[in-house]
Amino acid sequence: MSENTENPQDGKIIQINIEEQMKTAYIDYSMSVIVGRALPDVRDGLKPVHRRVLFGMNELGNNSNKPYKKSARIVGEVMGKFHPHGDSSIYDTIVRMAQPWSLRYMLVDGQGNFGSVDGDMPAAMRYTEIRLQKMAEAMLEDIDKETVDFSLNFDDTLEEPTVLPTRIPNLLINGASGIAVGMATNIMPHNLTEVVDGLIAYIDNRDITIEELIKHVKAPDFPTGGIIYGYEGVKQGFETGRGRVVVRGKINVETSKAGRERLVIYELPYQINKAALHQKIAQLADDKIIEGISEARDESDRDGMRLVIDLKREAIANVVINQLYKYSELQTSYGINNVALVKGRPRVLNLKEMLSEFVEFRHEVVVRRTRFELRKAEEKAHILQGYLIALDHLDEVIALIRSSRTPEEAKDGLMSRFELSEIQSKAILELRLQRLTGMERDKIKEEYEEVMKLIAYLKDVLSDEGLRFKIIKDELEDVKKRFGDERKTEIQYLASEMRMEDIIAEEDVVITISHLGYIKRTSAYDYRQQKRGGRGALGGKTREEDYIEHLFVASTHHTMLFFTEKGRCYWLKVYEIPEGEKSGKGRAIQNLINLPTDDKIRAIIDIKDLSDKDFISSHYIVLCTANGIIKKTLLEDFSRPRQNGVNAITVNEGDQLLEAKLTNGNSEIMMAIKSGRAIRFPENTVRDTGRGAIGVRGIEVDNDKDEVVGMICVNKEDATRTVLVVSEKGFGKRTDIEEYRITNRGGKGVKTINITEKTGSLIAILDVTEKDDLMITCKSGITIRMAVADIREAGRATQGVRLIRLDDTDEIAAVARLDEQEEEKLDVEGMEGEGSEQLRDDSSEDPGTAAAEASEDETPAE
Structure with a gap:
């Protein structure tokens, strides 16, 4: 048309x-x-x-x-x-x-x-x-x-x-x-400090790869914080200019005074409306899409964001959090599309291209600025040069100006007489008389010399590209110093993308689990050694009915196998356990693993690497129950972690799993019961069975009055180990393992400690060497560390020595062994000084009294 x-x-x-x-x-x-x-x-x-x-x-x-x-x-x-x-x-x-x-x-x-x-x-x-x-x-x-x-x-x-x-x-x-x-x-927005580091890395090496640049510019950094969930889309965005970034809000799990858990959202994904999110969460709760929420309210104030979600008593925090991420904008994805105008034309740019375009622009700015400053400096030098000529012929200049009828005539006279330019002549005519004094004349000379130095420097800048890029780097460093800050948005890698161990520093930590199921990891250096008989240091603030039940040392790269009293096994990386203060309560373990509320952790095994085929096919997990049942299963059966755990042993009605140990198949097993008896038999008398099996009888137990308190597995070749037993009231002793004769599995066993009203029932059995240390934790939360060498050896039938002084209402809750390496990790000299917690140590009593008491305590039973 x-x-x-x-x-x-x-x-x-x-x-x-x-x-x-x-x-x-x-x-x-x-x-x-x-x-x-x-x-x-x-x-x-x-x-x-x-x-x-x-x-x-x-x-x-x-x-x-x-x-x-x-x-x-x-x-x-x-x-x-x-x-x-x-x-x-x-x-x-x-x-x-x-x-x-x-x-x-x-x-x-x-x-x-x-x-x-x-x-x-x-x-x-x-x-x-x-x-x-x-x-x-x-x-x-x-x-x-x-x-x-x-x-x-x-x-x-x-x-x-x-x-x-x-x-x-x-x-x-x-x-x-x-x-x-x-x-x-x-x-996406990014962190200034990281971007400047990336620019400097690019200036230093123009052939730098995007893979190398990502080490500097790690990921987008949003003003509202949050967590970047998964890195593959971010990396794709850096490499191609197009990608996808998933951002989650940050949530804390708190426990109210009444013992109810609540979620506190304190950071949102970028560009998410808090009021709309609050309304959406309330709607999800009303529509029963998320079952565990009882109330959602906004407690934000000038101190920060605080969107509080109260949970129902039976709700599991971890499940509700995952549902919030799934159904609400608490998890949001953003499409990365790096389109910008380059020389007036739209282009899709990757990370390196964006950095190179900026560096090229800064180079152009520095060149143009230098040319401008050089021109201005040369103009100033030209005028100062005229001043100096006039000052050198001051009397003639004054005479010429006085004899001229008009300024124009004076200007022409100066130009012809002294070969000055028009600009110089005008400047001389406008010169104030005060600048003709001696001091001012010296200042003009100094100023001229300074300007000439500046001109020489600016010419060097224009002729030397390396110097120009040094200026760019110096200016970028200044920008970083003035405006740089820490990242606001965390990066959380998916398991499929990379090994978390690659970005988590390997260090040794003390892990504690309380009776009511609170777990935390603490730096190993927060604990230090005491002498036997001391009062101990506070190892964890707990509620009155709670106390520390498990305490051990592990590396952050290891995997923990948790065995529950109902016979289930769960997995957790040590670095996934929340870090806490030594005196802190920790986090409810149900928030970390999908543990039912009516089950609790009974045993923990520390495995260095579950992917080591040779190791998992040559080691076993030995399990024992309170009623004396024992079972052995190949470690390989526990090498494939599942989110909801697996069945480790079928536990009979009225029984519960008590202990789990890692063995090489050639150990000797000892089991001890509350009334003070112990049995010793070879591990090979227990055949290995699948995870779902019930197991066989290990020791005879009177189910009405008695129960198993512990199990140890000792290698036959290791003659340095002795058997340590500890009673509820703080008494204990070491006995040579050979004093316990080898018997058939399933027998009654022999006496291991003389139980009296003074000692209380048997509470723990451990295998130790003189190089080990002990961690003893009481139900009151008091923790004491002592060297095993300080506990003398005694016969099977003695009641032992006092290990820790207890209040009348207190009892020992758990005893953990720190082996030789762990001892080195925890033992730091000089911790008694500044910054360390004061210990209530009553070990300064008269040595003679202590020795007499020890002798009395070691009297054999009649």
Whole structure:
């Protein structure tokens, strides 16, 4: 189709193809939107409206060290001079640049109501006030030194910059999002410190790979914090410019005074409305989509965000958290689409291209600034040179000026007499008389010498590329020092992406589990050694009915196998156990593994590497129950972790799993019961069975009165080990293992300690050497550490020596052995001094009294 168009000037009709006309007009429109509205420039990371707002504020002198100005004044200035669009678009831009939850690094310093993370609208522009942030000033620095090109504004009356000469890599640190015609952009914000490190790494090595750059620029860093869940999409975004990042909010699990658990959301994913999320969670609870929520309320205040979710008593926190991530915006994904204008054309950029474009731009700015400064320095030197010539011929100059009828005549006379330029002559004529004094003349000479040095330096900069890049690096380091900060967003790698062990430092930690199921890991250096008979140090603050039940040392890279009293086995990496203070209570274990509320941990085994085929096929797990049942299963059967655990042993009604040990198949097993008897038999008398088997009888137990208290597995070749037994009231002793004769499995056993009212029932049996240490934990929370060598050997039938002094109402809850390596890990000399917890040590009694008491305690039973 075509259309006849009449030209009103000459009356001619021009034939136009409508299809071509529409295509041309639409392309012109789309390019106008792409270049003039929706996409950021790769150099300063700004869209035209942002650039015009910052430039307009700078032109008004609305700097960070000056008083605030009304937002309406800035909007009017920008709209009238540079941005001929609606005032709301300009004010919306200003508001976003002043919101700490919108920009990772704010560019506008706002005073007044600028909205909230709940989606509240900001106050009208006539009420709010603004000024530039220091970071924005760094983006405008050197703008008056011809560092960037200027273009005419919309009515050709003023000039505006086409780009800001920024020192800040704004495109990466603040990101950008926009929808143009036929394309869109969505660039994530990043951490300034990391981006500067990446830029410096690129300057040092232009051939650096994206894989190497990712070590510096690790991932997006959102102003609202949160957790990046999974890294593959982030890596893809860095490599190709397109990817996907999944962000989760941060949740704490708290326990109320009444013992009820609650979830506290204290950080949200980027651009998520808190009020809308609160409403959504309440709706999910009302619709029974999430069962475990009893109430959700917003307790946020000026101290920070706090969205509280009370859980029902039977709810498991871990399950509710996963449901929140699944059904609400507490987990949100963002598409990475790094589209920016490069030399006026839209391009998809990977990480290295964005860094290289910025470095190239900074290089151009430094060159243009240096040329400008060189020109100004040379102009100044030229004038100073004229001053020096005039000062050298001062009397002649004064005479010439006095004899001239007009300034023009004087200027011409100076130019011809002393071969001066017009600029120099004018400057001499404008010279104040005070500068003719001796001191001022010396200053002019010094100033001239300084300017000549500056000129030489600026010429060196222009001739030496290496020097220019050193300047760029120095300026970037200064930016990092002034504005750099820590990451706000954590990175959580998926198991399928990489081994967490690669990013977790390997160290030894003390793991404690309380009777009511609270677990924590603590630095091994928080504990230190005491002498036998001391009162001990507080090892964990617990509720009155709670006490520390398990305590052992493990590496953060190891895997823990947890065996419950109902015969289930669960897995947990040591680094996944929350870190806590030595005196802290810890975290409920149900939040870490899917443990039913009516079950509890009974035994823990520390495995270095479950993927070591040779190890798992040559070692066994030996299990024993309170009723004296024993069972042996190959470790390989426990080498494939499952989220909901597996059955380790079938436990009969009225019985419960008590102990689990790792063996090599050639050990000797000893089991001890509460009434003071113990049995010793070879491990090979127990054949290995599958995980679901019941097991066989290990020791005869009177189920009504008695129960098994422990089991040890000792290698036949190890003659250094002795058997340690401890009673409830704090008595204990070591006995040579050979004093216990080998009997058939399932017998009654022999006496291992003389049980009296003074000693209380048998509580623990351990195999130890003289190089080991003991950790004894009481139900009151008191923990004491002592050397095994301090506990003397005694016969089977004695009641032993006092290991720890207990209050009348206190009892020993758990006894753990620290082997030789663990002893070295925990034993730190000099911990008695500053910063260490004071121990209530009563071991300063008269040595003779202690010896007498020990002798009395070791009297054999009748």
